Amino acid sequence: xxxxxxxxxxxxxxxxxxxxxxxxxxxxxxxxxxxxxxxxxxxxxxxxxxxxxxxxxxxxxxxxxxxxxxxxxxxxxxxxxxxxxxxxxxxxxxxxxxxxxxxxxxxxxxxxx
Amino acid sequence: xxxxxxxxxxxxxxxxxxxxxxxxxxxxxxxxxxxxxxxxxxxxxxxxxxxxxxxxxxxxxxxxxxxxxxxxxxxxxxxxxxxxxxxxxxxxxxxxxxxxxxxxxxxxxxxxx
Numbered sequence: 001x002x003x004x005x006x007x008x009x010x011x012x013x014x015x016x017x018x019x020x021x022x023x024x025x026x027x028x029x030x031x032x033x034x035x036x037x038x039x040x041x042x043x044x045x046x047x048x049x050x051x052x053x054x055x056x057x058x059x060x061x062x063x064x065x066x067x068x069x070x071x072x073x074x075x076x077x078x079x080x081x082x083x084x085x086x087x088x089x090x091x092x093x094x095x096x097x098x099x100x101x102x103x104x105x106x107x108x109x110x111x112x113x
Numbered sequence: 114x115x116x117x118x119x120x121x122x123x124x125x126x127x128x129x130x131x132x133x134x135x136x137x138x139x140x141x142x143x144x145x146x147x148x149x150x151x152x153x154x155x156x157x158x159x160x161x162x163x164x165x166x167x168x169x170x171x172x173x174x175x176x177x178x179x180x181x182x183x184x185x186x187x188x189x190x191x192x193x194x195x196x197x198x199x200x201x202x203x204x205x206x207x208x209x210x211x212x213x214x215x216x217x218x219x220x221x222x223x224x225x226x
Contacts, residue, residue, distance in 0.1 A: 031212060033212075033213070033214075035214075040218075041152075041202055041218075041219045042216070042218060042219070043204065043214075043216040043219075044216070045213040045214060045215075048211075048212060048213060050212075055211070055212070056211060056212065056213050058213075088156060090158065092158075092214075094212070096212075100146070100208065100212060101148075101160055101163060102160075102208075102214060103160075104150075104157065104158035106155075106156070106157055107156050107157070107158075109156075
């Protein structure tokens with residue numbers, strides 16, 4: 001059973017396009033995250049939602065817009081894609097508690113041409 | 114803001130030997146969690162071990178153990194009896210009070226047969 005799933009796993013698109021990445025978790029967690037891993041493997045948080053409410057919004061261009069229709073889903077929409085957006089995007093989830101281990105999805109490799 | 118530093122971009126070890134990966138962090142918080150994640154070529158992020166800052170005892174998970182020095186803000190990972198399957202990128206991560214993970218730059222571990 002997949003705990004955190006992302007679609008698509010690979011996404012190749014042209015500069016200027018708009019694209020979305022979907023994330024779903026079946027762990028019953030109340031918090032979800034988006035991380036970006038650049039070409040040097042550096043991982044950095046972008047957003048976090050708790051029970052559909054935005055709680056973390058790092059310095060991310062407003063071309064990136066997360067949407068959480070329910071607490072099991074957190075989608076990432078990117079407008080006007082740029083070359084620098086090429087990266088691997090990871091979704092993660094956790095449950096508030098003593099140790100908030102975050103479970104990661106398999107990642108989506110986005111390539112902007 | 115919290116920062117995490119992994120000073121070893123690459124490490125290698127002979128199969129069955131022991132290797133230690135270094136991690137230091139900077140924070141003004143007194144209560145936090147530390148993690149080591151493994152990222153094999155499949156790019157899946159896998160939790161290796163975690164440590165609560167309020168616990169003095171070092172965490173251990175089978176062949177993996179940590180040396181947590183709170184005063185020195187150091188959190189190294191020791192892998193004993195290294196196996197070929199341990200080859201991966203290893204990321205040290207700090208979990209802030211707000212829940213976001215702050216990652217180090219990563220250490221690429223190679224296992225020599």
